Amino acid sequence: MQFGIFTIADITPDPVTGAIPTEHERLEAMVEYAVQAEQVGLDVFAIGEHHNPPFVTSSPTTTLGYVAGKTSEIILSTATTLITTNDPVKIAEDYAMLQHLSGGRVDLTMGRGNTGPVYPWFGQDIRQGLPLAIENYELLHRLWHEDVVDWEGKFRTPLQQFTSTPRPLDGVAPFVWHGSIRSPQIAEQAAFYGDGFFHNNIFWPISHTKQMVELYRRRYEHYGHGSADQAIVGLGGQFFARANSQDAVNEFRPYFDNAPVYGHGPSLEDFSAQTPLTVGSPQQIIDRYMTMREHVGDYQRQLFLIDHAGLPRKTVLEQIEILGTEIVPVLRRELDALRPAHVPDAPTHAARVAARDAALAAADEPAYDDAYRFGTGDNWTGLTAEGGQRAQEQSLARDRRNQARLADSPAGKESK
Amino acid sequence: MNAPDATATGDRPLNLVVVAAGTSVPSSTRMLADQLTAATRDALARHGRHVTVTVLEVRELAHEIVDATFTRFPGDKLKAALDEIGRADGVIAVTPTYNQSYSGLFKALFDVIEPGTLTGVPVALGATGGTARHSLAIDYALRPMFAYFKADVVPTTVFAASEDFGAVTTAADENSLASRAGRVGTELADYMLRFAGVTAGAVAPTRADGGSGRRSEDDEFADFVPMGDLLGR
Numbered sequence: 001m002q003f004g005i006f007t008i009a010d011i012t013p014d015p016v017t018g019a020i021p022t023e024h025e026r027l028e029a030m031v032e033y034a035v036q037a038e039q040v041g042l043d044v045f046a047i048g049e050h051h052n053p054p055f056v057t058s059s060p061t062t063t064l065g066y067v068a069g070k071t072s073e074i075i076l077s078t079a080t081t082l083i084t085t086n087d088p089v090k091i092a093e094d095y096a097m098l099q100h101l102s103g104g105r106v107d108l109t110m111g112r113g114n115t116g117p118v119y120p121w122f123g124q125d126i127r128q129g130l131p132l133a134i135e136n137y138e139l140l141h142r143l144w145h146e147d148v149v150d151w152e153g154k155f156r157t158p159l160q161q162f163t164s165t166p167r168p169l170d171g172v173a174p175f176v177w178h179g180s181i182r183s184p185q186i187a188e189q190a191a192f193y194g195d196g197f198f199h200n201n202i203f204w205p206i207s208h209t210k211q212m213v214e215l216y217r218r219r220y221e222h223y224g225h226g227s228a229d230q231a232i233v234g235l236g237g238q239f240f241a242r243a244n245s246q247d248a249v250n251e252f253r254p255y256f257d258n259a260p261v262y263g264h265g266p267s268l269e270d271f272s273a274q275t276p277l278t279v280g281s282p283q284q285i286i287d288r289y290m291t292m293r294e295h296v297g298d299y300q301r302q303l304f305l306i307d308h309a310g311l312p313r314k315t316v317l318e319q320i321e322i323l324g325t326e327i328v329p330v331l332r333r334e335l336d337a338l339r340p341a342h343v344p345d346a347p348t349h350a351a352r353v354a355a356r357d358a359a360l361a362a363a364d365e366p367a368y369d370d371a372y373r374f375g376t377g378d379n380w381t382g383l384t385a386e387g388g389q390r391a392q393e394q395s396l397a398r399d400r401r402n403q404a405r406l407a408d409s410p411a412g413k414e415s416k
Numbered sequence: 417m418n419a420p421d422a423t424a425t426g427d428r429p430l431n432l433v434v435v436a437a438g439t440s441v442p443s444s445t446r447m448l449a450d451q452l453t454a455a456t457r458d459a460l461a462r463h464g465r466h467v468t469v470t471v472l473e474v475r476e477l478a479h480e481i482v483d484a485t486f487t488r489f490p491g492d493k494l495k496a497a498l499d500e501i502g503r504a505d506g507v508i509a510v511t512p513t514y515n516q517s518y519s520g521l522f523k524a525l526f527d528v529i530e531p532g533t534l535t536g537v538p539v540a541l542g543a544t545g546g547t548a549r550h551s552l553a554i555d556y557a558l559r560p561m562f563a564y565f566k567a568d569v570v571p572t573t574v575f576a577a578s579e580d581f582g583a584v585t586t587a588a589d590e591n592s593l594a595s596r597a598g599r600v601g602t603e604l605a606d607y608m609l610r611f612a613g614v615t616a617g618a619v620a621p622t623r624a625d626g627g628s629g630r631r632s633e634d635d636e637f638a639d640f641v642p643m644g645d646l647l648g649r
Contacts, residue, residue, distance in 0.1 A: 134646045184640040192643035205489055215640075223643075265486030274491065 001335050002301045002346035003328045004044025005037050005320065006079040006236070008114075009057035012310035015258035019312070023056045027063070029313045033306070034067040036317055038074040040324025043346070046077035046109065046303060051118050061094040068102035075348070076102055079200070079303065080111025080179045083140070084132040085122035087156065092143040092164040099169045104349030107175040109198050109234075110137060112186075128155070130185055137178075141193060144173035145398060147373060147391035171368045172356055175347040177234055177301075184215055191219030196232035196347065199296075202305055203261065205274050206295045209235065213296040224409025229343055234301035235292060237276040238308065241322045245280035251315075252279050259309035282326040289331055298339040300346035302331070365397050429466035430608050432456060433504040437474040437511040437522035444544045446473070448576045449510040451593065452542055455601025456508065456608075463609060470500045474525050481521070484528045498529060505623050506538040506608035507567070509558070513545035513575075517557040526561065534565040536621050538607030540600045541573040551575035568611065570603035572596065 007030055013020045021029065034045040045067065049060050057063065064076040076098070081091060091108075099106040112129055113119075119126040135153045142149050143164040151159040168174065177196035180186030181204060190197040197216040201209040213233055220231035240255075242248035249268070256268045256279075271277055278288040293299060304323060307316045336345075345351070360367060373391060406412040434453050438445030453469055460467050474481070480494035490498055501507065511522035541558045545551070554573040562569050580593040609615045612623045 130646075138647060185646060188640065188643050189646070203487060203489075208489065262486060266483035266491070270483065270491065271487070274487070274489070 001299070001332055001339070002043035002075070003323075003332060004042045004046060004075070004077075004301070004303050005033065005306045005323070006044075006046035006048070006077075006303045007033065007057075007305070007307050008048040008050065008079070009055050010260070010308070011054040011056060012260060012308070014310040014312055015254050017312070021313075025313075026056050029307070029316070030057075030063065031067055031070065032313070033316060033320060034074065034076075035070050036320045037324065038071045040321055042074065042320070042324050042328065044075045044077055044301065044303060045071075046079040048079050048114075049082050049111075050114055051121055052115055061098050064106070065098055065101060068098065068105065071105075073105075075105050075107060077106070077177075078108045079198075080109045080113075082113045082118065082122075083110040083136050084112050084129055085118055085124050086136075088136040088140040088143065089156075089159075089162075089164060092140055093166075095174050096144070096164065096166050096168050099174050099349075100166055104169050104172075104353075106349075107177065107347070109177040109179045110186075111179040112183075124155070130183070131155070133186065134189060137176075137189065137193075141173075141176075144168050146395045148395070167373070169349065170353045170370060172349065172352050175349075175352065177232075180212070182212075184212070187212055187216035188219050191216050191225075191231070192223050194220065194223065194225035196234060196300070198234035198236070198301070198303075200236035201276055202236045202238050203275060206276070206292070210295045213299075217297065222410045224405045224411060226344075227342075229297055229340075232301075232344065232347060233296055233299035234303065235276070235296065235299060236303055236305060237278075237289060237292075238305045239276075239278045239285045239288075239319075239323075239327075241280065241282050241285050241319065241327065243281060245284055248279050248281065255309040255311055261308075263309075282322055285327050286330050286334075289327075290334060293335065293338065298335070298343045300344070359401070363397070363401060429468045430460060430505040430612055430614075431500075431503050432467045432469045432506050432508065432608070433500050434469060434471045435474065435501075435507065435509045435522075435525065436471060437519050437525070438544070439475055439512065439519075439521075441475075443512070444576065444578065444581060445510050445512050445542075446471075447581065448542050448544055448574065448593075448597075449508055451597045452508045452510070452540055452574065452600050452604075455597045456506070456540070456604045457601075458598075459601040459605035460608070463605065463614075465605075465609065465614065470504075472497050472500065474521050477525065478521055481524045481528055485524065490528065494528070498533070501529065502533055504537055505612045506540070506604055507534070508540045508542065508604070509562075510542035510544070511558070513543050513550040513553045516550060516553050518543070518553070518561075523561070526565075529565075534562070534567040536611060536619070537567050538604055538611050539567040539569045540604040541569060542576065542600070543573075544576045546578055548575065548577045548579075551577070568607055570600060570607055572599045572603055574600055 009026060009030055011021060011026055030047065037045050047057050047060050047063055049057060051058050060078050060081065068076055095106060095108055112133055116126045124132060132155055135155055139151055139153060147163055147167065149159055149162050175196065177198040178186050178190035179198040179200055181200060187197055199209050199212050217228035217231045221228040240248050240252040242251060253268055257263055262271055268279065272279060278285045289302065306319050357368060434449050436446045436449040457467050477494050477497055480491040484490045484494055511518040539562050541554050543554050543558065554575055559569060574596045576593055610618045
């Protein structure tokens, strides 16, 4: 199981001291959190993408690329990447670049953004939010899985014989999660592709999260990717820990009471009962997060929002330290032990490459060869017939595998 | 979602939910709500129907209503209250009049109700105030909001000023509080019987057609579309 932290890179005044970080300080702090996360043994660091104040994370691959250079193990991810307003061609390129430069330490979570006005900022129509998410991801998926793409859709200019570069590292695209809080269509989309489903439940009761995850799991099985309990699930969460639980409550309360998202509303106690927020000793946080699997099944990734509500940098670093040294080692050991053998562990690049190689061997397809494929699409000037033919063969083989999978699945049987 | 046999005619008691937004205990708003409830119960009894009454004192939900405004999900007590409204065959909504309108708290409750919850639902409106000079608040403030909800509001509404509670209430006075309440009860009972499918002539959605248009456990995913359709294949 993977554990990590995610940040939405908000600039929030510290309600206790009144201090407000500059944009520069906030960005530096985020990088420091990422480096610290790796040092204390966390698996994932993820950042959001927002294009409005008070956020400072408009260009995630810039930040993640820099973090990649300062780290060596931690997986870099997003929370979330705007599949609606980014050109899927640019997402394909940017994250394939990051995947190569980070040595395969990249995955993404697709999302639709935090604010309606983001659509016109990038030339899109807010009324088309869901159709954009569906069409853009279909294109992104093809750009990563097929060397040469012909494409025509509603929302962007057609592509003819286009090759997105660089091709994914080792021929395996970055793993994709689809993040959604309330949209069943996004759970359906994740299930259809056999991708992961991330429910950022930090503001929601577990009963709601459970319903969304159950839908995703049911549809994952429907589309023939495996049994429902093998679907790849991630959850959000948030906590504040001190050795003594009353110290944690006393220190965190003014931050909770004034937080932009939940301040001046429910009490800390009520909100803690209704959402995954847990404030107390490391053991209390372990106990709380041990229960999540009882609602959503054995899951693969748990991310924590840790630098919120205007908490000072020093405090956030302490929280990351507690998370990595006192909370996660226990959760990891206990949850990994509870997970049945047939339920997959969290996706990593190495594991996905191995699985791809095994699938090719099982299907009697030629082994993957990462020799440069001259002669892919038309945006390449050195077209050669042999290269194009190899790309086409691989594309056809992939189609055959998908057809075979769907034919064996409930989805395939139902349509007959 | 209830099984069809539980929602169609049959002999089940009808569900009447009473929303009372008074702030004191006891309040004149609750007194008016009780009077309208009794009148409705009597009218349904004349049709041989039992009624299950659930009274929601908004005061008791006040904190959770404000919380839900921020968190976008209801706490346990509020969730139970909203579920009751979602099952109602009829609603009596009574508010004190503040500044020629419903109280802010009354409005806040209806602000956290999911769209569609009240579509087609028979509703009787009442309001209380110091003097009869506030009486148009019902038609100028409450009725438009329930029109937006597409609720089926009965024609008669009751405004009760302080003096009404001390006035002559003989049947001879056709404008007495008791006679106005009786008229509301008769109208609401008729509307409820139709909405519940006991009598004919209901326009969908009704309680009788399995609750379509009404909030239910499954509605969270009511807009689910299979991926093949989303991709246009």
